[in-house]
Amino acid sequence: MKKLQITLVSLSTILLASCLPGVHEEPSPFKPVATIQDVMQSIIDPNIDFVWNSVATVSTADGIEEKRPQTNEEWQVIKQHALTVLEAGNLLVMAGRPVAGTGANTSSGGAELSAGDIQHLIDANRGEFVAKAHGLHAAMQQVIAAIDKQDVEEFEKAGSQVEHACEQCHSQFWYPNDQRPQ
Numbered sequence: 202m203k204k205l206q207i208t209l210v211s212l213s214t215i216l217l218a219s220c221l222p223g224v225h226e227e228p229s230p231f232k233p234v235a236t237i238q239d240v241m242q243s244i245i246d247p248n249i250d251f252v253w254n255s256v257a258t259v260s261t262a263d264g265i266e267e268k269r270p271q272t273n274e275e276w277q278v279i280k281q282h283a284l285t286v287l288e289a290g291n292l293l294v295m296a297g298r299p300v301a302g303t304g305a306n307t308s309s310g311g312a313e314l315s316a317g318d319i320q321h322l323i324d325a326n327r328g329e330f331v332a333k334a335h336g337l338h339a340a341m342q343q344v345i346a347a348i349d350k351q352d353v354e355e356f357e358k359a360g361s362q363v364e365h366a367c368e369q370c371h372s373q374f375w376y377p378n379d380q381r382p383q
Contacts, residue, residue, distance in 0.1 A: 229295075229296055229297060231295050231296075231297070233292075233295050233297050233298040235292070235298070236298065236299050236300060236301045236302055236305070237293055237298055237299070237300045237301065238300060238301040238302070238305060238307060238316070239302075240289055240292045240293055240298075241293075244285060244286075244289040244292070245286055245289045245290075248282040248283075248285040248286045248289070249282075249286050249363065251279070251282040252279055252282050252283050252286065252344065252360070253360055254268075255268070255270055255275075255279045256268060256269055256270070256353055256356060256357060256360075269353055270351070270353075273351075276348055276351050279348055280345060280348045280349070283341060283344050283345050283348060284345065286337075286341050286363075287337075287338055287341035287342065287344075287345065290334045290335070290337040290338040290341065291334075291338070293334045293337075294330065294331045294334045299316075299320065300316045300317075300319045300320040300323065301316035301319075301320075307319060307375070310376075312376040312378055312379035313375055313376045313379075314374075314375060314376065314377070314378075319374055319375060322373070322374050322377070323374055326373075326374075329373065330370070330374060333366070333369055333370035333373065333374075334370070336366040336369060336370070337363065337366045337367065337370070339362075339366075340359065340362040340363040340365070340366040341363060343355075343358075343359035343362055343363075344356065344359040344360060344362075344363060346359070347359045
């Protein structure tokens, strides 16, 4: 009798468990078309260049020229570019986005990996790749905070953090075998 009770309880538990909603993954609502290379070249690079070039010290024959945003409107334009970079970091980590198109060249020098090798590294270390993209996101939030304060010194410090975040990702996934000093 005891065996029958244990069997019935076990069977009931199994049947109840099978009725519970299972853990099932919803398909992604996103339909990425651009590759990571496309996002970098078409969205991140031109926008971060605009942000970085908005503050500069230039030495000319006439002396030193300081380029700084002067008006609220100039700061707002910089913020638009910075927000684009910040949000593009989210695009980098969307599931299903390949590194590059078929036959695309991801190397401009000997130390850089092929698209297939980069894809393999990202796939094998997905959590680290996402963490690096989140590092870019956090650094860009610092840039935007400096823009909101219109604080050039803080803006430059935050820009250094962005450069560091970019380099951390690139040195792990794009050119991990580069022998240049860090």
